[in-house]
Amino acid sequence: MGLADSKKLSAKRRALLDPLIRESCAWGVGIVEPEEIDRLNIFGATMRAMTLAVGRLAEALGQAPHEVLVDGNLTPAGRDASWCWEARAIVGGDALEPAISAASIIAKEWRDRLMREAAQAHPHYGWERNMGYGTKEHMEALRTHGPTPLHRKSFAPVAQLTLL
Numbered sequence: 541m542g543l544a545d546s547k548k549l550s551a552k553r554r555a556l557l558d559p560l561i562r563e564s565c566a567w568g569v570g571i572v573e574p575e576e577i578d579r580l581n582i583f584g585a586t587m588r589a590m591t592l593a594v595g596r597l598a599e600a601l602g603q604a605p606h607e608v609l610v611d612g613n614l615t616p617a618g619r620d621a622s623w624c625w626e627a628r629a630i631v632g633g634d635a636l637e638p639a640i641s642a643a644s645i646i647a648k649e650w651r652d653r654l655m656r657e658a659a660q661a662h663p664h665y666g667w668e669r670n671m672g673y674g675t676k677e678h679m680e681a682l683r684t685h686g687p688t689p690l691h692r693k694s695f696a697p698v699a700q701l702t703l704l
Contacts (some may be wrong), residue, residue, distance in 0.1 A: 543641035545634040546648040558649040561642045565688075568596025569650050578694045587616040591623050591641075609633060611640045662688045 541561075546554055547593070553676055570592025577585040590610065598604050607626045608615070611633035616623040633640040659668035664681040665688070679697055687698045 542610065543638045543645070544640060546644040548635075549604075549645070551652075554645050556648055557645050561646055565642065566597055566600040567643070567646055568598075568600060569591045569647065570594075570596065571654075574690060574692045577692050581694070584619070587620040587623070590616050591620040593647075594625055595622070609637050609640050611637075611644065658688075658690055 542553070542557065543561075549557070551682045564606050570589035572580070572585040572589045572592070580588060594605065594608055596689045604625055607628060610616075610627055611630065613629050613631050615627035615629050630637060630640065634644040635641070646704055655667040655671045658672075659665070666675065666677040666681065669675075670678050674695075674697065682691070682701065687693075687695075687701065691698045693699060
């Protein structure tokens with residue numbers, strides 16, 4: 541199928557692989573809203589999103605997964621109160637384990653779709669091009685138009701604007 545670390549694949553290749561992956565396996569996506577990210581912090585929100593994603597995967601499977609492979613050096617075990625699965629952290633896992641590569645592709649494509657939708661609702665921020673990263677264009681739009689409900693209040697440039 542040509543799985544690899546999603547960051548090393550072209551956008552075109554990821555877009556081709558995404559539906560193939562979703563059609564051929566069980567999967568789940570976890571989304572944490574900006575207010576919850578502000579409350580939990582980025583790390584806590586990442587652990588929460590993994591927990592939500594695996595919960596949706598378990599629903600799709602109709603049972604708990606035997607073991608969850610996590611890209612990185614930590615799992616949500618003990619870091620999210622709802623985490624209840626066996627898990628193994630693998631540093632560089634998205635390049636080593638096909639299941640992690642597939643999950644990485646689904647997650648990246650899902651997020652990019654959300655960013656394109658956000659760009660339609662808030663066209664000044666260039667989200668369809670920067671996919672939520674703090675580019676010069678995005679920072680200028682924040683200064684000119686202010687934050688949207690999609691911006692985290694804990695995002696430093698947004699927090700600084702509220703001090704003005």
